[in-house]
Amino acid sequence: MTADGTADPRRRVPRTDTLLADPPVAAAVATHGRDRVKAAVHRAQEQARRGEITPEGVRDAVLAALSAPAPRAVLNATGVVLHTNLGRAPLSPAAVAAVVAAAGHTDVELDLATGRRARRGRDALDALAAAVPDAGAVHVVNNGAAALVLAATALAAGREIVVSRGEMVEIGDGFRLPDLLASTGARLREVGTTNRTHLDDYAAALGPQTGFVLKVHPSNFQVSGFTSAVPVRALATLGVPVVADIGSGLLAPDRLLPDEPDAASTLRDGAALVTASGDKLLGGPQAGLLLGDADLVRRLRRHPLARALRVDKLTLAALGATLADPVTPTRAALHADPSALRTRTERLRDALAADGCKAEVVPAVAVVGGGGAPGVELDSWALSLPESYAYPLRTGQPPVLGRVAHGRLLLDLRCVPADADDTVRAAVLRVPADG
Numbered sequence: 332m333t334a335d336g337t338a339d340p341r342r343r344v345p346r347t348d349t350l351l352a353d354p355p356v357a358a359a360v361a362t363h364g365r366d367r368v369k370a371a372v373h374r375a376q377e378q379a380r381r382g383e384i385t386p387e388g389v390r391d392a393v394l395a396a397l398s399a400p401a402p403r404a405v406l407n408a409t410g411v412v413l414h415t416n417l418g419r420a421p422l423s424p425a426a427v428a429a430v431v432a433a434a435g436h437t438d439v440e441l442d443l444a445t446g447r448r449a450r451r452g453r454d455a456l457d458a459l460a461a462a463v464p465d466a467g468a469v470h471v472v473n474n475g476a477a478a479l480v481l482a483a484t485a486l487a488a489g490r491e492i493v494v495s496r497g498e499m500v501e502i503g504d505g506f507r508l509p510d511l512l513a514s515t516g517a518r519l520r521e522v523g524t525t526n527r528t529h530l531d532d533y534a535a536a537l538g539p540q541t542g543f544v545l546k547v548h549p550s551n552f553q554v555s556g557f558t559s560a561v562p563v564r565a566l567a568t569l570g571v572p573v574v575a576d577i578g579s580g581l582l583a584p585d586r587l588l589p590d591e592p593d594a595a596s597t598l599r600d601g602a603a604l605v606t607a608s609g610d611k612l613l614g615g616p617q618a619g620l621l622l623g624d625a626d627l628v629r630r631l632r633r634h635p636l637a638r639a640l641r642v643d644k645l646t647l648a649a650l651g652a653t654l655a656d657p658v659t660p661t662r663a664a665l666h667a668d669p670s671a672l673r674t675r676t677e678r679l680r681d682a683l684a685a686d687g688c689k690a691e692v693v694p695a696v697a698v699v700g701g702g703g704a705p706g707v708e709l710d711s712w713a714l715s716l717p718e719s720y721a722y723p724l725r726t727g728q729p730p731v732l733g734r735v736a737h738g739r740l741l742l743d744l745r746c747v748p749a750d751a752d753d754t755v756r757a758a759v760l761r762v763p764a765d766g
């Protein structure tokens with residue numbers, strides 16, 4: 332140790348009040364309470380005094396100790412509305428409140444009036460049925476893939492599912508619908524070709540072994556050129572049940588997405604069963620929606636596998652709230668007015684300029700993302716920064732994710748809540764000027 336002690340790293344361990352005044356640590360006090368944060372501070376200070384961490388690392392050690400082992404909230408400035416890697420649809424404030432309210436004991440499976448067991452999640456299911464009156468009955472499982480697995484198992488195990496070769500799709504991360512369906516014990520009977528399939532192709536494949544005809548909406552790619560596919564309306568004339576996997580979860584048509592099938596129209600076209608995701612264009616929690624013929628849905632609901640795919644009470648709470656107020660953040664991001672986005676982005680640029688940070692506002696193109704509507708381009712605007720901002724923004728607190736193009740980092744505010752613009756500004760300003 333030196334005479335005045337300043338070179339001793341132990342003397343450089345930050346003081347408790349300094350740490351508690353640090354904004355993220357102060358924010359943690361609001362969440363976790365002062366005692367818990369102080370205990371974490373003291374532990375980290377001790378670690379630094381023992382030389383296990385550096386004095387500079389104390390703050391991060393405190394924050395790391397306090398952060399739950401859970402996915403971290405991030406700001407999605409990618410311009411991809413439904414980003415699977417970022418958790419797809421963000422819940423609406425009403426859905427978040429419903430999840431919080433449902434986190435304790437609930438009446439999820441109990442009728443309070445009679446004191447008896449009741450149908451699980453009936454409020455959310457009733458809301459779904461009310462939203463799509465064309466459905467005779469509805470059921471909800473864990474996700475869109477689970478909805479397909481349940482339909483295939485209950486209606487076609489040991490039998491055949493007739494499907495066009497143009498609809499044998501991979502849904503992401505190496506998972507393929509044909510493999511998923513085959514895993515249920517149903518056999519896939521492929522008909523037609525990659526680019527063209529006709530009604531006759533389906534008709535020729537039907538027989539006593541047919542469980543159902545499957546129509547899959549290609550929600551993540553487009554084929555163009557010499558193509559033809561058979562619409563649900565024509566398939567419904569074949570005399571066997573048609574199961575339509577519409578993917579995106581649109582319950583009714585959306586003028587912005589004319590090529591995206593919706594549950595109501597698909598049922599009116601004659602589908603016996605529609606399957607869809609809850610966390611794509613519907614803008615709700617991860618869930619698999621099953622809507623259609625009352626007898627078919629009852630069979631699915633009573634199948635033993637249904638118990639393994641049972642949906643959580645938190646999901647039911649979020650789904651009910653989403654259906655009660657369908658103006659979700661996803662819908663808002665999808666329908667955001669480009670000129671309003673431009674104004675927001677220019678305001679952000681000007682605020683940054685006032686603090687000496689130079690950025691540009693450039694036209695950009697946003698997309699719906701893996702959740703549907705391939706090929707739809709949404710006119711947007713972005714804040715353009717040097718690419719060197721990408722890493723510090725992504726690893727900052729909160730992480731801000733943009734899109735890198737042509738050596739620039741583009742921040743598109745379309746999917747950033749309007750009240751978070753200032754958080755983006757602060758995050759950009761925290762990046763050291765030398766990048």
Ligand SMILES: *Cc1c(COP(=O)(O)O)cnc(C)c1O
Pocket residue numbers: 474475476477502547548549550551576577578579607608609618619702
């Ligand atoms: C997204 C999608 C699925 C899978 O749904 P998950 O909710 O992700 O399980 C299946 N089929 C289609 C057409 C899809 O778009």
